[in-house]
Every structure is written in structure tokens, then in C-alpha cells.
Amino acid sequence: MIESAGPEPSRSRLAAGALLAALAAAAIAAPAAGANASIAATSNTSGVLAAYTLVVPSSISKSRLQARVVIATGIPCPSLNVVSPSSSNGVAGRASAASSKRSIAMQMRTPGATTDAAFSSIRACQANLPTGVRSARVGKVALPANLPATIDRIAVLGDSGCLIEASTAQDCADPAAWPLARISRSIANDKPDVTLFVGDFYYRESSCPSDLSGQCGGSPPPISGLPFKDTAYGWLADAFLPMASALSAAPILAGRGNHEACDRGGNGYFLLFAIRANAAAVCAPTASGEAPQTIDPTWAVDLPISSSRTLRTVVVDSATQSDTGDSELTSWAAVQRPFYRAAQSLSAKKSGRESWLLTHRPLFGTEAVEPGTTSSWESVDQTAAASGLIGNFNLLITGHAHQAEVAQIPGQPAQMIFGNGGTLLNDGEFVLPPYGPMRDSTGQPLSPLYPPYPNATYLWGKLEFGYSIATPLKRGGQWRFAFKDMSGKSFESCTAIAKNARCG
Ligand SMILES: [Fe+2]
Ligand SMILES: [Fe+2]
Known part of the structure; x- marks a missing residue:
């Protein structure tokens, strides 16, 4: 899936009444997860x-x-x-x-x-x-x-919104075609202690293609003439209504994807999900009417796993770069690098503490390809920017490729992709690239600045909508990830031990 912004949508403002009617209908269609989640009633x-x-x-x-x-x-x-x-009171937990x-x-x-x-x-x-x-x-x-004193269950998902581009669209009104509300309800049923979102909430970047009108679920279009794609109504339709169950079930760590770049859904992200105060102006158009290019500062949070074990999740914003930076090395790698340097510092080794890197773009990921096609390692700019700085991490928790995937580069933290959260999935098959990351298609190093990695020794992938539930195993650094479908049924179980992950 090429994540292009698509051409400028035509001006098509729905009347406020029609929008509210559409949102009310969507609210009724959204799943109920106990008394908390009824947005319509609220x-x-x-x-x-x-x-x-x-x-x-x-x-x-x-x-x-x-x-x-x-x-x-x-x-x-x-x-x-x-x-x-x-x-x-003196009696823990007693309501009195x-x-x-x-x-x-x-x-x-x-x-x-x-x-x-x-x-x-x-x-x-x-x-x-x-x-x-x-x-x-x-x-x-x-x-x-x-947050509970010890965390037993972590939900992970990403890449969730209903894709609407100038020439193609998911059917946002068909839960089989866009199953985010079902995924959200299944996550709530699993009662996670915390949810990790790996970025890419917002996919309603165009008005519904005229030949598909009626298939977009009355989706609110962007406002034409603005240098970004999102609107308040779009965020309600793409995130808050379908995700109500999951949002009422557990606190969410909300990473930023390239769909939340400032020329796409970034204004809503900084208003609604960014951690810092007074962030509204971060993505707002400049005086000359352009969308800024921003990288939010790297940050970390500690999640208690047991009395002697802590999971530090370090969040790097990899939302902004040119899309050619996924397949080619560009000057953006140097711009991004200080944010991985901060991640290296935040992941410094400490007894009892293990670290995951949460970022949107995979550092060692490969997308499903058409049969007979050569595959490649993607997000080259990010891989270069992080070169030599990720040795403290156990796992790389990412999205961006619309699939579930686990890849293992020897000596590196296992790469896990959770990009199957509802938006249109990739198609094809999973094929190991002929060379390791930071080499070109002929096997030559991409740059003398960034040493190539050995090729992966393991690759698993699946094109199925869903999410994952991570549960800690008894020993430090050991986890089980259940990859689940939209109904909550597990379709793969992967075990992570230190930096290595295997499925099946
Ligand atoms: Fe995505
Ligand atoms: Fe993405």
C-alpha cells in the first residue's frame, strides 16, 4: 500500500445537519461496551x-x-x-x-x-x-x-481508519470491509490494562469517489483549499465512534503515523492525541499557508510488569518524511537521527528494565508483494536514522505496512508490525528480500555512512484484520503475542525472548 495523500479533493461540504445525522447513525451502529461507551447517549x-x-x-x-x-x-x-x-479506609479496594x-x-x-x-x-x-x-x-x-500495579495484558494495534482516496475507497459502512468497530469491541472484551496504538488513525483524505458514492458511509470530506486533510467530523467518524469500546476499556498510548503528518491528519492528532499541552499550533498552517514539517520529541513511559520488572516504552515520532524515504535514502535520515539518539539514551540498560521502541515506520520491515516480485526492506530513512542507536531495545513495535509481521535481523531487536487494524490491507505474499537492510537491489551498501545489516533469518506475515494481545511470561524480557482476528480469535502466537521473536 503506497501511502500517498492523493489529489486535492473537490469542494464538497455537507450541510451540518446531514453530517450530524450521519454521525448519529454511526453512533448507533458503534458497538456498546458497557455504560461507558455510548457516545450518542453521552x-x-x-x-x-x-x-x-x-x-x-x-x-x-x-x-x-x-x-x-x-x-x-x-x-x-x-x-x-x-x-x-x-x-x-485501611481496606484496599473496598468501596465504602x-x-x-x-x-x-x-x-x-x-x-x-x-x-x-x-x-x-x-x-x-x-x-x-x-x-x-x-x-x-x-x-x-x-x-x-x-494503570494496575502489575500489567498483565497489553493490546497493540494501528493503521485503523477507513481509506478514502480520490479513486478508491473502503466501504466504511460495511463492518466486513472496514472492521475497526469490531476490532475495538474485541479489544474491550480482552480487558487489556493498556493499549498501544502504533499510528495512522486517519484515512478519510478525500471526498467519496463519485463512482463509489454510497459506499463511504456518508464520510465527512476534507475542506478544500486547506493544506491538510482532516476535520473534526472526520476524526469522530474515523477514530472516536468506532474506537469507543477500546477507548473506554483501557488507557491508550497514541503514537503518530504518517497519516498524522501535518499535511494530512496532523492537526487533529495534535489537538486530540498528542501528549504535550498547547500543541494545537504545532501542525497548523504557517503564515504563508503551508503545512509545517514536524517531529514530536521522543519520550518514554515505564509500565510495571511485576515487582522486579519494568517495561519502558520509548516513543519516536516517525510520521514526517517524504514517501520516497520508505524506499530510498534521502536527506531526511539526518533530520530524524537526533530523535533516535534520544531513544538510545532513554533505553539505557538498567537492571529489571526492558525496553520496546514504539514508532510508526518499521526499521526492518518488508511489505507483502505480488507473487514473483522481489521484495525489499522499507522505511530506509528511518533505518538509517536509527543505525547504531537501537542496541538497547528488545523489540521494535511498529505499524505502517498494512499487515501483521515479525522479522528477525540477527543481533537486532525483533521487528513486529501491527498495521492490520482496519484500513485496507496489503495483498500478495511475504517474501524475504535478497539482501539485508541498507543494501540496494544489487546488494551494494546504500551509503558509506550507514553500515548494512545481515539479512533476516526469520520472516512471518499475515494479511488478516485484527490486533494483538501481549502478555508477559515469567522471566524478564519474555513475552507472548497473540495475533487475533477482528472477532478476537487468535490466528498466530508469537514468543519473544530478549531480542528474538518466533511465531507458531
Ligand atoms: Fe498506514
Ligand atoms: Fe503509515
């Missing part, structure tokens, strides 16, 4: 369109969690109401009158001023969750309130 009672909890570094929120809501423009940010076990309740004011996040009308219908609000909270609510809507 919006009727409190004006809250979506409620979720972001995983953030402890430097931002001591609990590593930040509550977010999306509201309609014109109403104030609501309060976040939390219940903590009272310190005088001794529980203490607090109300926390949420702060407004406003869209970038130069995003014109694209986000004028919504605002976002945020508040850090205190540590040790038992439950959290906004109005009648419950949000994931805490």
Missing part, C-alpha cells in the same frame, strides 16, 4: 462527544495518565470527577463511604488558529489523573482511571 446528556485516557510520561502526569474529552464548541470544559480509596471524591477542572485545548473551519465544531479538554484513583467520570461517562 452527547445527548452532557455534550461530551468522546472520553478517553492517554498514557503520558510521568513528567507530565505523576500517574502517567491524562483524561481527555472532546466537546462541542460553545460549552465549557467539564469537571473530571474521581474517587480514591480513602487512606483511613470512606472513599474520597474530588472534582478536577479540565483545561481547554483549542485548535490551531489557522486551521480555518476544520475544527471549529469541537474543542478538547484535558486533566491529569491523580495517582491511586479507583474510578473517574465526566458527567455520566466513565474513563479508564488507573
